[in-house]
Amino acid sequence: MTNSPYFSDHDHLYMAKAIELAQLGCFTTTPNPNVGCVIVNNNQIIGEGYHIKAGEPHAEVYALRQAGVNAKGATAYVTLEPCSHFGRTPPCADALIKAGIARVVIAMQDPNPKVSGQGVKRLRQAGIEVDIGLLSEQAEHINRAFLKRMRCGIPYIQLKLAASLDGKIAMQSGESKWITSSDARQDVQYFRAQASAILSTRATVQADNASLTVRHAELPPQIQMIYPQETIRQPIRVIIDSKNKLMGDENIFKQLGETWVVRKDDKPIEQANCRLLIESSAKMNIDLTSLFKVLAEKQINSVWVEGGSHLAGALIEQGLVDELIIYYAPKLLGHNALDMAILPNLIELSKAPEFTFQSTIKIGDDLRCILQKKTK
């Protein structure tokens, strides 16, 4: 049994900085993880970097470039275990060794089977001191989507709901424009922009004539600054169309980026940016878990869900929701209005699906609550 390593206050500060850097990649790195790196020599930061985009250099490479010859004898703080394999770029472990880094502090091991433990092993074999586990919770959090896909083979599922205080998402007539404020609807853009994919249904797409895109002008100003218009990434739009009713002329097919349609036959919609994702036999309902497995195979880390109460209910009932994001408007719509989630099989209170409040914040006049799936 080994003792857990000792981390100084300085170690904490530098790793916190590395995590801050890692987060800058949150709009663009998918399907890769967010990684940040800080290189320190004589208590001075001499190099900083973060991973921006798949195919471009890893965080360590940027930081080493900045550090130059001063990297010799320095300490590198990395939020995720450095890779040891040749992917689209050469292994970072080798780069750290070559630069003469003396100590590497790692927030957490990479669960990617191509890396897991191998990066650490390689560094140690080269005589580098390696300490693991500093601020690992924060490091887990910023990569919770990537880690979920690696560990479970399905994406991280975020279900967004916009409701009244009494949990209603539309009037009996279907009227729902708008329950929440424009501030809340703008806030949604920030989450969409981070998602690998956005999932919705044919009914929602047709009812709202939805585009389900990221609109740069609606991102918060501080995000616009770090995420310029020309680099904007449109998450894949995944639309469940189990009755094969989409025609191909809907608004959603006219947007930048791809739309993947999930239907019951193999007749694709004739649109350049549209592909048929999976087919299920005509008599079966679309199976959500199967769909998510397919999405994970296609390197989708996270799925942001904006749909109706049937999709919400099905996801919740099947325990597929990792994170609930609920915008509550401070009004009541009454018992005749439409419910947030259809849960046909729930009879006993003790069987109610449970979550954990993570954060609440006022967005304009509304309240945004983020909840995580309850760990038993």
Add this chain to the structure above:
Amino acid sequence: MTNSPYFSDHDHLYMAKAIELAQLGCFTTTPNPNVGCVIVNNNQIIGEGYHIKAGEPHAEVYALRQAGVNAKGATAYVTLEPCSHFGRTPPCADALIKAGIARVVIAMQDPNPKVSGQGVKRLRQAGIEVDIGLLSEQAEHINRAFLKRMRCGIPYIQLKLAASLDGKIAMQSGESKWITSSDARQDVQYFRAQASAILSTRATVQADNASLTVRHAELPPQIQMIYPQETIRQPIRVIIDSKNKLMGDENIFKQLGETWVVRKDDKPIEQANCRLLIESSAKMNIDLTSLFKVLAEKQINSVWVEGGSHLAGALIEQGLVDELIIYYAPKLLGHNALDMAILPNLIELSKAPEFTFQSTIKIGDDLRCILQKKTK
């Protein structure tokens, strides 16, 4: 037109202290307002006091007693205009004059027609410098119930709801024990303890075998310290029993304090601590506004409502709710569960009753949201 008075940083500090003191009376002063007083001479607090209970001395008297002869030439900070009439105690304005106070700073005028403006006039006639309006918002807030009764002739209505994320208060079967955590249920005690009256219905009382009392042991420890067991005040329990179904043997009649029953005939329940409050004609529903007017006449400042979705809906629909206190448990009960509020007449989204989020806080695993009626 007079200029608004200038208040120094010291003035702010002392008035904030006076408001803090006033709040100590929040469990006991009903039907009187909460008032705090600080007396300052040469930048030293020489006297402090707050109103504890109707019939006992007012805040100014306690503070003057403590200040003694040093009150001469001092400044008094009072959260509410000093009274000028003989009520159960002699007028405080006279006491301040007699003690030789040189300046009185008042957070807000008393809307009580027996006082309003008269206290200030009396002080000024005696040559005392009087400045009004310092921290008036906070002063309004701590007496919002008393002020509502004075200004509108009906009590301040607080509606408490305990619901799931999707706004449900019970399963279809009626099962509701317990949606929220024991922490949330304990938190309710803190609000009950401040209410002049607790309003519920026969259905709730019978279904839950409710006692609707304040239980000292369940108050937060810091409240127990300032509000000892032997001084506990039981709010009046007001039960709407429009079908005359209460028998008199229910749990609620076995508790300390009074129960007032609102029924449709004049046959009282034979219980020592129970009185028949109003009768309405056998063919009419109990009118809530009339009920509240009667309660205000009986000096009820605030009503804390714990009932079902029909009472909640009726209060909301009639615009009678001043404050919503919602405890959200982080779970979903689905579309078949029972709704928070029955609003039979609401058809259009634009007519939905609106509130304003005032505060949110985690209570155990649950979230407590306090909302105020939206001012148009």
